[in-house]
Amino acid sequence: MNLERYSRQTQLKEFGLEAQEKLSVAKILVIGAGGLGVPALTYLNAMGVGTLGIVDNDVVSLSNLHRQVSYYESEVGEPKVTSLIKKLKVQNSDTKLVAHHTFLTTENALELIAQYDLVLDASDNFPTRYLVNDACVILKRPFVYGALHSFEGQVSVFNYQNGPTYRCIFPTMPNPAEIPNCDENGVLGVVPGIIGSLQALEAVKVITGIGEVLSGKFLLFDGLSQNYQKINFKKVAGNITITALKDSYEFNCAVPQASVSAQQFAELLQSEKIQLLDVRTTEEYHHYHIADSIHIPLSDLESNLEKIDYSKTIYVICQSGIRSQKAIHLITAIKPEVRLVNIEGGINKLKSYALR
Amino acid sequence: MNLERYSRQTQLKEFGLEAQEKLSVAKILVIGAGGLGVPALTYLNAMGVGTLGIVDNDVVSLSNLHRQVSYYESEVGEPKVTSLIKKLKVQNSDTKLVAHHTFLTTENALELIAQYDLVLDASDNFPTRYLVNDACVILKRPFVYGALHSFEGQVSVFNYQNGPTYRCIFPTMPNPAEIPNCDENGVLGVVPGIIGSLQALEAVKVITGIGEVLSGKFLLFDGLSQNYQKINFKKVAGNITITALKDSYEFNCAVPQASVSAQQFAELLQSEKIQLLDVRTTEEYHHYHIADSIHIPLSDLESNLEKIDYSKTIYVICQSGIRSQKAIHLITAIKPEVRLVNIEGGINKLKSYALR
């Protein structure tokens, strides 16, 4: 361990060489190398955590760059883990960096997590979050939770010293239709920077024993107002007696739902006459819409199902691709045999292609 | 402007293309490319701020790397501005990046700041902070303040729409002896990541008009407990009528105080018999000390001045180099003619050389 390198933090009375030593032998697994994972890994690496594992199987895309700040324009299309490890290595050559080029699954979760002291959940979907929780409970590993929505963030440390878990505050996974998921909802670029850094801070506190760990406390951050709320919550005994993973944690992301990219759709529009259902509000529709589309706002869909021709494929669009998925769930529930296709990213993405 | 790149934030109702457009024409000047400047610049660049100026004249040092996460080991010794701009450019080639290879001074402050819409104060010393404040008040520029101490941080937006300023909460610059300064006090590596990101968030809010700007509110962050306090404070009329800078904002950083690096001192120790004054606590002294040193804890110094031989040079040491500076100030005030030499970084740094 190079002492000068860490001298600005080892000189802190509450930290010292002892805490630095603990970091240097710690093994932390970060699930996800996206908006939260990038700052969390970057700071854990800089501060001297000995071993960092990264679980991710995604590639860099252009729309990641506004918040996933370690990736370069030239790396669009490259695996995130590869690209991130390159930078972490030159920043701190002492860290043992372990690439896990996979998503977390029921097959690999226990084996992967068992190799680490602590898990930092930087994933972007509910199935993974519930899987991380259950695997950490089974293996008795603390995990630092962080999650985002628009301008907001949530942080807590779960399963720390037999403390409460994710299921003690959110007992069951929400249904596909109720909450935006799968990286579909937007987020202001800097919010993951704040939340991911707060996760790195809590990870360091758990490993070194300094300060007061955010266990049994759920932090709510609102960036628009910079309001911070800390909610106290208690352990629900049944949640820490899990002994096996569930068979499946999947939901709509994995459910095969036909979709086309906005670009493919733009090309389709040129060549074919298609049935397009627009489920946005009347206001949004009047502002801009595609000619010959059927307009039924999502809120009125159930009472207007007769406006659609079920003998033909139905392309469904909204502003950003979330409500259109909900519309597809709704129609599928009533008419399971109909062919429905979601337009990814909706009008926003379509416009970005058109305006380029 | 590439719309897909920013689609995850433009799809936010409160943000939209309008806010993105405002960012793309904004000019922000960041003072300091250190712990706060690195994350602030990185996120402002990723989110699409059109023009970013960077004022810094420092080079990367090894003890920066635990918190200044954009710098690589191989770049120790390189100018920070050069090294940082390299990474910002490949992350977002659309940003106009302007290098100002200088420290902010009374000579250049007004001219530099006048070229920008907003200033982000990421400096690390009081003279610069008061200079930034006064220059921004004179030029009617809002500035986003952030500052650190150990595990703590402070954030506020000053001089926003005729609102309160830095001097409305801290009217006058503290004296040299009272507050650690000049990057001498330690900081946990991730704390600047949190505070610098919060500064970037506030800068975006000021530029785009979204949310509620942290003006007239002073945020106190304590990382050890994750406690957040927001203090309301009011404008003091006299503080916004400044029309000219003061002649000088200098203090102890600039006051010539003799010092040797720990490395130089280690070599001296080998070759010469020197008078060494150790001002640490008795506990620290017993834990580890250099043979033949005079031990007087800083708190007892005034009543034990007779233990020192004033005919010889006095080398002063403490744990990290802060208390030794205070001891030098104290002795100089009483015995102005004596030759005193500070050992930079104290025992911590000395040990890091010895143990390498």
Add this chain to the structure above:
Amino acid sequence: MKVLLFGIAKDIIGASEYEVPTQPKPPSTVKELKDVLVVLFPEFSKLSSFAIAVNSEYAGEEVFLHLNDEIAIIPPVSGG
């Protein structure tokens, strides 16, 4: 009776704070508050899982409410 809204709850109501009607009578438990919200904002009925905090404490459905309580509605969020 002021309610702070987070996540999708903020999107449903369209504001970050909401003043719960106390006429003819304010909700007396967390359960009653949930029922009021569902009546006034039917989209709440689709949320199977959200937490409620009263005065910064997680609150089950049986917890009693008072006029000056600070209530927060906290749906899970998944973004990363």
Add this chain to the structure above:
Amino acid sequence: MKVLLFGIAKDIIGASEYEVPTQPKPPSTVKELKDVLVVLFPEFSKLSSFAIAVNSEYAGEEVFLHLNDEIAIIPPVSGG
């Protein structure tokens, strides 16, 4: 009378919270509180510039104190 300590004030007192003695009598103004601190912790006399907040409001020396007030001592910090 609880005081939250930040920055160098925390270092001087050696804790992040401090219970101000209220016997024989509690300080009745911010000025009196400052005087008490200087007597108990002489290093405070060297701080020329620090802010005090009472119930999350910046408070001048003339502001009156009550036993249940939440007081914070906020020295300037300079690190970056």
